[in-house]
Amino acid sequence: MNKRRKSGRVTLSDVARKAGVSPITVSRALRNPDMVSSDVVKRVQQVVGELGYVPDPAARALASQRTDVIGVIIPSVTNNVFSDVMRGIYACVEETNYRVQLGNSRYSEREEEKLLQTFISQRPAGLMISGIDQSHAARLLLESVSCPVVQIMETGPDPVDMMVGFSHRDAARTATEHLIAQGYERIGFIGARMDPRTARRLEGYGDALRAAGRYDKGLVRTTRQRSTVTLGSEMLLELKAARPDLDAVLCNNDDLALGALFACRRQGIDVPGELGICGFNDLEMMAAACPSITSVRTCREEMGERATGMLIRAIEGERPAETAVDLGFEVIARESTARRG
Amino acid sequence: MNKRRKSGRVTLSDVARKAGVSPITVSRALRNPDMVSSDVVKRVQQVVGELGYVPDPAARALASQRTDVIGVIIPSVTNNVFSDVMRGIYACVEETNYRVQLGNSRYSEREEEKLLQTFISQRPAGLMISGIDQSHAARLLLESVSCPVVQIMETGPDPVDMMVGFSHRDAARTATEHLIAQGYERIGFIGARMDPRTARRLEGYGDALRAAGRYDKGLVRTTRQRSTVTLGSEMLLELKAARPDLDAVLCNNDDLALGALFACRRQGIDVPGELGICGFNDLEMMAAACPSITSVRTCREEMGERATGMLIRAIEGERPAETAVDLGFEVIARESTARRG
DNA sequence: AAACAAGATGATAGCGCTATCATTGTCAAT
DNA sequence: ATTGACAATGATAGCGCTATCATCTTGTTT
Numbered sequence: 001m002n003k004r005r006k007s008g009r010v011t012l013s014d015v016a017r018k019a020g021v022s023p024i025t026v027s028r029a030l031r032n033p034d035m036v037s038s039d040v041v042k043r044v045q046q047v048v049g050e051l052g053y054v055p056d057p058a059a060r061a062l063a064s065q066r067t068d069v070i071g072v073i074i075p076s077v078t079n080n081v082f083s084d085v086m087r088g089i090y091a092c093v094e095e096t097n098y099r100v101q102l103g104n105s106r107y108s109e110r111e112e113e114k115l116l117q118t119f120i121s122q123r124p125a126g127l128m129i130s131g132i133d134q135s136h137a138a139r140l141l142l143e144s145v146s147c148p149v150v151q152i153m154e155t156g157p158d159p160v161d162m163m164v165g166f167s168h169r170d171a172a173r174t175a176t177e178h179l180i181a182q183g184y185e186r187i188g189f190i191g192a193r194m195d196p197r198t199a200r201r202l203e204g205y206g207d208a209l210r211a212a213g214r215y216d217k218g219l220v221r222t223t224r225q226r227s228t229v230t231l232g233s234e235m236l237l238e239l240k241a242a243r244p245d246l247d248a249v250l251c252n253n254d255d256l257a258l259g260a261l262f263a264c265r266r267q268g269i270d271v272p273g274e275l276g277i278c279g280f281n282d283l284e285m286m287a288a289a290c291p292s293i294t295s296v297r298t299c300r301e302e303m304g305e306r307a308t309g310m311l312i313r314a315i316e317g318e319r320p321a322e323t324a325v326d327l328g329f330e331v332i333a334r335e336s337t338a339r340r341g
Numbered sequence: 342m343n344k345r346r347k348s349g350r351v352t353l354s355d356v357a358r359k360a361g362v363s364p365i366t367v368s369r370a371l372r373n374p375d376m377v378s379s380d381v382v383k384r385v386q387q388v389v390g391e392l393g394y395v396p397d398p399a400a401r402a403l404a405s406q407r408t409d410v411i412g413v414i415i416p417s418v419t420n421n422v423f424s425d426v427m428r429g430i431y432a433c434v435e436e437t438n439y440r441v442q443l444g445n446s447r448y449s450e451r452e453e454e455k456l457l458q459t460f461i462s463q464r465p466a467g468l469m470i471s472g473i474d475q476s477h478a479a480r481l482l483l484e485s486v487s488c489p490v491v492q493i494m495e496t497g498p499d500p501v502d503m504m505v506g507f508s509h510r511d512a513a514r515t516a517t518e519h520l521i522a523q524g525y526e527r528i529g530f531i532g533a534r535m536d537p538r539t540a541r542r543l544e545g546y547g548d549a550l551r552a553a554g555r556y557d558k559g560l561v562r563t564t565r566q567r568s569t570v571t572l573g574s575e576m577l578l579e580l581k582a583a584r585p586d587l588d589a590v591l592c593n594n595d596d597l598a599l600g601a602l603f604a605c606r607r608q609g610i611d612v613p614g615e616l617g618i619c620g621f622n623d624l625e626m627m628a629a630a631c632p633s634i635t636s637v638r639t640c641r642e643e644m645g646e647r648a649t650g651m652l653i654r655a656i657e658g659e660r661p662a663e664t665a666v667d668l669g670f671e672v673i674a675r676e677s678t679a680r681r682g
Numbered sequence: 683a684a685a686c687a688a689g690a691t692g693a694t695a696g697c698g699c700t701a702t703c704a705t706t707g708t709c710a711a712t
Numbered sequence: 713a714t715t716g717a718c719a720a721t722g723a724t725a726g727c728g729c730t731a732t733c734a735t736c737t738t739g740t741t742t
Contacts, residue, residue, distance in 0.1 A: 023728090
């Protein structure tokens with residue numbers, strides 16, 4: 001009777017025994033093959049295959065004080081914007097040995113701090129966090145952590161470590177300037193889920209209109225509700241009812257823009273003649289819509305990829321020269337704002 | 342000079358020393374408080390707070406042979422359908438101590454097997470996998486694993502362990518019958534990303550039309566491309582060009598349906614008069630569209646929640662009575678198929 | 683031939699936790 | 713008073729891996 005636990009798992013020692021070398025040599029053959037003669041490496045790999053050995057990540061983490069985990073904290077798993085970023089992250093990570101651990105802060109600072117705590121207790125290889133508006137506590141945690149960190153989605157001064165994003169404020173300003181250039185005069189703003197990025201877009205909208213001497217806060221509608229297409233319809237109708245002179249609207253994101261478009265169709269409001277509509281993010285459907293919808297193209301997938309690439313390079317000791325990358329944006333003008341076109 | 346490694350981390354022993362008890366007692370106070378006197382528990386918790394102790398999951402995993410990880414394998418992180426399911430999963434998991442580890446198989450069997458292998462090496466507390474069409478190797482892995490397993494998205498005979506989903510075939514059949522009942526006669530099908538679930542929907546479509554004596558394979562268009570709104574427009578136009586007598590179309594999913602709607606608008610095809618359109622999944626935007634689009638409502642979020650709940654209960658030893666849950670579906674009739682209504 | 687560097691391998695000792703069994707103290711039953 | 717049952721706590725020994733230092737080959741240098 002063996003009273004000791006034992007998991008029944010094939011271990012390094014099993015491989016070592018069968019290959020006729022010591023366990024530590026097997027470890028080296030698998031992790032640092034160039035420290036071991038090439039025929040030993042070959043023999044070890046053969047035995048690994050025969051026995052179906054799979055390393056135990058927990059044991060490795062405990063012994064070496066490090067893991068292959070890249071912790072990613074985003075505020076929403078549902079939002080299209082983040083799922084595009086995730087796609088970029090997975091695309092980049094999948095050809096490496098790193099694993100992604102996803103945390104969902106649900107737009108809550110408390111939740112974010114808790115997640116950070118949990119992640120850090122796992123000694124992650126790297127951390128990725130969305131936004132630049134961490135709470136003080138979260139910021140301290142991030143600064144004290146010993147692994148590389150990338151902030152994504154935005155650019156800003158004073159990165160914790162690295163940063164990949166673009167300026168939401170500039171993007172919204174440019175989009176608003178586009179509406180002005182198209183000859184629209186009373187340009188509204190509708191925004192849902194007012195997170196810090198959305199707030200900065202609203203600022204950019206304000207910048208452009210103030211510069212043109214046309215800012216009117218009665219044309220702005222925001223809500224904390226989660227943004228949906230239906231909500232876009234409702235908000236547009238509400239704004240239009242309150243301000244019948246409204247002749248264009250900058251939407252906080254594409255869902256709202258699509259909702260606004262449908263509302264117009266339903267009410268017989270001509271787009272772009274009677275009302276111009278501009279979205280934000282340029283989801284794929286914007287081009288397909290009828291009329292097609294002007295939007296601000298942002299490189300979401302690329303953002304995930306670049307951030308992951310930088311993180312992995314930093315983990316492996318090659319700190320990139322440029323630690324803050326601005327991926328920019330582009331206003332894609334389409335039918336929905338083609339008043340003079 | 343201490344040559345031993347040491348991570349600088351606060352450990353159980355530090356807490357034990359300060360609280361004046363043995364490490365194992367601290368462990369018990371935290372994991373099984375009812376095995377320890379209540380004042381010791383209180384004292385330990387106090388010290389944990391003062392020292393900021395956070396348990397090391399790797400050490401725990403190694404010593405106890407188990408983790409709090411729930412492995413989830415889905416084919417796509419971008420697809421709206423899965424992100425709704427994910428939302429349900431996270432909603433359920435976030436109030437527990439389990440963690441989700443997400444794996445993205447990208448619709449590849451190889452990838453799925455690899456992920457399964459990786460997950461299993463981590464001794465997960467439970468596994469969730471989408472679909473019922475695992476490869477033989479994956480099936481063997483799942484059957485040999487010692488933790489509970491839930492298959493989601495579909496129902497079918499012969500679950501590995503537990504199952505939560507609905508019948509895609511029945512759903513598509515019912516949707517097709519709805520089109521027939523609305524008086525449509527030449528009903529087409531457009532489908533992208535032909536995964537097993539999509540294939541079963543196509544079968545359901547065929548079932549209904551064959552039963553009505555109206556099946557015509559020339560009315561079916563499928564592609565392996567990933568589905569997008571733009572693709573929906575293209576496929577509809579192509580099908581309509583090839584078969585001008587087409588008077589309704591069942592779309593494999595809502596993106597395609599939306600694309601089809603936009604294409605009709607662009608071509609001046611009247612919906613629902615000249616063409617009926619039915620989607621699948623009932624994404625939120627279907628109700629907001631103009632005309633609103635008929636679709637098959639599926640309980641994606643609930644599916645994630647139920648599956649996670651069942652998994653956690655099984656992990657904790659309470660095997661649910663019902664191991665295969667059919668969540669059903671509902672055809673939501675809207676304007677896009679209201680030819681007689 | 684002696685001395686040494688570099689390369690390959692091994693022995694040892696943990697990483698931070700928990701399973702297991704052993705010990706102690708307490709109280710009711712005999 | 714003696715016994716046993718039970719509750720609370722502790723001592724010990726790993727879980728499967730790798731960091732560290734030690735040893736043993738080689739080939740190279742003078």
